[in-house]
Amino acid sequence: MRAVLCKQFGPPSSLVVEEVPSPVAGPGRLVVSVKACGVNFPDTLIIQGQYQFKPELPFSPGGEVAGIVKAVGEGVTRFKPGDRVIAATTWGGYAEEVVAEAARTLPMPDGMDFATAAAFTLTYGTSHHALKDRAVLQPGETLLVLGAAGGVGLAAVELGNAMGARVIAAASSPAKLAVCRDHGADELIDYAAEDLRERIKALTGGRGVDVVYDPVGGDYSEPALRGMAWRGRFLVVGFAAGRIPSLPLNLPLLKGCAVLGVFWGAFTRNEPERNAANLRELMQWVGDGRLRPHVSARYPLERAADALDDLVQRRVHGKVVLTTED
Secondary structure (H helix, E strand, C coil): CEEEEECCCCCHHHCEEEECCCCCCCCCEEEEEEEEEEECHHHHHHCCCCCCCCCCCCECCCCEEEEEEEEECCCCCCCCCCCEEEEECCCCCCECEEEEEHHHEEECCCCCCHHHHHCCHHHHHHHHHHHHHHCCCCCCCEEEECCCCCHHHHHHHHHHHHCCCEEEEEECCHHHHHHHHHCCCCEEEECCCCCHHHHHHHHHCCCCEEEEEECCCHHHHHHHHHCEEEEEEEEECCCCCCCCCCCCCHHHHHHCCEEEECCHHHHHHHCHHHHHHHHHHHHHHHHCCCCCCCEEEEEEHHHHHHHHHHHHCCCCCCEEEEECCC
């Protein structure tokens, strides 16, 4: 089978595509014939050795796949060969076949195509966990989403809308903000052209926002934190800007707000039953038409580096996916 391999830690351009042996399903696992694999920001970190997990070299990046079960290992009873599934893999997904844990695999909804399925679990799972479990977002509250046109950001916009919040989407261009508006944003901030803190004040009448969803970091985190309402919740999701900010701790004190970490991967392992319930709720919302995963581009495996470069350069609206078939 073909696989995109990271043989040495480095930039996307260091990845290669080679033929490797097909994997074998061990106990509690299954082999999935990959039809599509989501491309996510953690993939850019794991190939540089900067992620929380560091697999042994060589390995394939790719943490979420959609495909067809090829084989099942001992003890797997929920799935059989031929089933259409979505699986969380952490790495290994940039390949024609991958081994997945049965406990981290779920059936694909009827009517969902492989590309959409591969773009769904990580972004919506992360954002749903952040807003529901960490922020406990309530109807009528105001949610500010930074990096709102990216994968997790756009998912947060849709989920905030579905949960009854007033959603303020912040992104770096009018084109990105137009996508946010189309996916449910009530208000827009172009932080490349506008002062983020002053716009928050203007849009909230000086009160501030109840929840900040921050997958960006860098220069935008502190003004967003300064724009929080009393008893607000600041969600630390990631650092797409590349710099981990140092936030003044007097701000949470003065505002009575909470700074909360969001690590969906750890949540899935530490609270699998709650995660499974969350995923069932998300699938129901997809079936109801409340969520519309946005796939802006599809690349073949051979162009994995291009897909990752688009992500790093923040040219992506929603999600991009790799596909194993034309």
